[in-house]
Amino acid sequence: MAERVSLASGSAGSRDRIDVGVDAIEHGAVDYIAFDVMAEQTLPGQVTSEESEATGYDPLLAQRMRAVLPAAHRHGVKVLGNFGALNPKGAAREVAAECARLGLHGTKVGVVSGDDVTALVREDFDTYFGDQGVDPENLLTAKAYLGAPPIVECLEQGADIVVTGRVADSSLYLAPLMYEFGWDETDWDRIGAGAIIGHVLECGALATGANWQNLDARPVPRLERIGGPIADVTKDLKVDFRRAQNTGGVTAVANLSAQLMHEINDPAHYLTPDVDANLLSIGFTQRDGETVEVRWTGDPRGHVRPEKLKILGAFADGYIGEVILFLPGPRAAEHAEFIEPLVRARMEHLALPLERLRFDYVGSPKAQNGVPEPPGAGGVLRIAAKAQTQEAAREFARFGEYVIVMGPMALGERRWSVKPAMNVVAAFMDRALVEPQIETIDVPAAAAVAS
Amino acid sequence: MKVRDLAVVRPGDKSDNCHFAIVANDEAASDKLWMTLTPDTVRAVVGAAPDAEVERYRLPAINGIVIVVHDVLEGGAGYGWALEKRYPLAEQMMEIPVP
Numbered sequence: 001m002a003e004r005v006s007l008a009s010g011s012a013g014s015r016d017r018i019d020v021g022v023d024a025i026e027h028g029a030v031d032y033i034a035f036d037v038m039a040e041q042t043l044p045g046q047v048t049s050e051e052s053e054a055t056g057y058d059p060l061l062a063q064r065m066r067a068v069l070p071a072a073h074r075h076g077v078k079v080l081g082n083f084g085a086l087n088p089k090g091a092a093r094e095v096a097a098e099c100a101r102l103g104l105h106g107t108k109v110g111v112v113s114g115d116d117v118t119a120l121v122r123e124d125f126d127t128y129f130g131d132q133g134v135d136p137e138n139l140l141t142a143k144a145y146l147g148a149p150p151i152v153e154c155l156e157q158g159a160d161i162v163v164t165g166r167v168a169d170s171s172l173y174l175a176p177l178m179y180e181f182g183w184d185e186t187d188w189d190r191i192g193a194g195a196i197i198g199h200v201l202e203c204g205a206l207a208t209g210a211n212w213q214n215l216d217a218r219p220v221p222r223l224e225r226i227g228g229p230i231a232d233v234t235k236d237l238k239v240d241f242r243r244a245q246n247t248g249g250v251t252a253v254a255n256l257s258a259q260l261m262h263e264i265n266d267p268a269h270y271l272t273p274d275v276d277a278n279l280l281s282i283g284f285t286q287r288d289g290e291t292v293e294v295r296w297t298g299d300p301r302g303h304v305r306p307e308k309l310k311i312l313g314a315f316a317d318g319y320i321g322e323v324i325l326f327l328p329g330p331r332a333a334e335h336a337e338f339i340e341p342l343v344r345a346r347m348e349h350l351a352l353p354l355e356r357l358r359f360d361y362v363g364s365p366k367a368q369n370g371v372p373e374p375p376g377a378g379g380v381l382r383i384a385a386k387a388q389t390q391e392a393a394r395e396f397a398r399f400g401e402y403v404i405v406m407g408p409m410a411l412g413e414r415r416w417s418v419k420p421a422m423n424v425v426a427a428f429m430d431r432a433l434v435e436p437q438i439e440t441i442d443v444p445a446a447a448a449v450a451s
Numbered sequence: 452m453k454v455r456d457l458a459v460v461r462p463g464d465k466s467d468n469c470h471f472a473i474v475a476n477d478e479a480a481s482d483k484l485w486m487t488l489t490p491d492t493v494r495a496v497v498g499a500a501p502d503a504e505v506e507r508y509r510l511p512a513i514n515g516i517v518i519v520v521h522d523v524l525e526g527g528a529g530y531g532w533a534l535e536k537r538y539p540l541a542e543q544m545m546e547i548p549v550p
Contacts, residue, residue: 356532
């Protein structure tokens, strides 16, 4: 059984920088790296984006794996990630194919699926979403947040890489600790500690200096290459946070504290599929410029896990047309004021079936007391319209874009787009109904690989 | 004195709810902020309805305060209707005077 395990965070969201993970593997002296590529709001993007429509999973997967896997293989680092989105098995096959192309023969890829609960929700819609103002006909997909145990099972079967669908972010970090230290999944204090560590790691560089510096305060060195957080965890739960060598960013109590509180509700009950974790049980002490030590308060770190799993339903909700007008010059605000009623009048004239229309102006204020803004001032007018049909949203956007040509003499750059709108709604499902599944794929030996 | 002299406020979101993670400089600052950032004050600053739900929590071991204001993000970042406003709201919160 391991004495110490080092976990790195490789990404926070599907568009996060690829070199963060590579740096952690090459210069971080870590055992595991986990990638979160699926924020709550990523789901709509992956249901609807043209890039991932064909595959149903992270569009950057192959590119990220090509950069990460050779280094991971060389350093013996195991890789975990919720790369699967709507299609964990497809994502795992792609990872296995990438391993073969890279010559990483003998690699074992584990897959965790079973997070798709769309059929269960359809059978019993009102139980989950009956009181949430959504229509079963618009349900596109529903996913349950799975926990760490199926990931542990993949590791037990010898997986070097584990690809999951929707799992709690913290579970990607908790699982290697459970596996390496042999923790029982009902050892709530230790499981709680692991989930808390995972929660601090899960947002990547948000814990190490991203999203922190102000224009005139809190300077963060080398923002262009911030490293993600790394946790060194011993079996008796002494924990240090640090970053890979040669990376930018900061490892500091304040940043880690902000991350601990990021997007939480009651800190005494941070609910995950694995445990009801107690975020009040952790404090931080700065050891040196590059290391922060965890100071456990002695309070219980976790309590028995919730009986229900959180699920997310994605519901189609028409289309949003969006127009961005760049209004150059000192009278941008007045041009925006001029354009708004013009667009409204045109929409009335066309009688487009728009549900809502909104105008947001961002930029130089209107001249006060006849004193004009200096040359170079300007602003951006964003106009959005919501419609049930794509045609109506498109008609709106076409006119909205063209208004700058046929409206006032204020021609500037303009962009427009039409996207499906989607409501992502949370609900809860009995754990017993959800059946996580695992399988492993062996990357064939060199001789067996087709060209 | 303003909130920004005593703490850093970092925003986040879950659907329509705006979350604020407030890291106070020390325990005394945390006490002052807890007194200042009452639900009514927070609702006024973020432009929430007078009956909007506001959750507030303290994390003494890190001098932290968590505030969650419900139903203020017009569908949230994933929905794509409103412009991002978490960060302007956090800036506004840091401008609140502290007696």
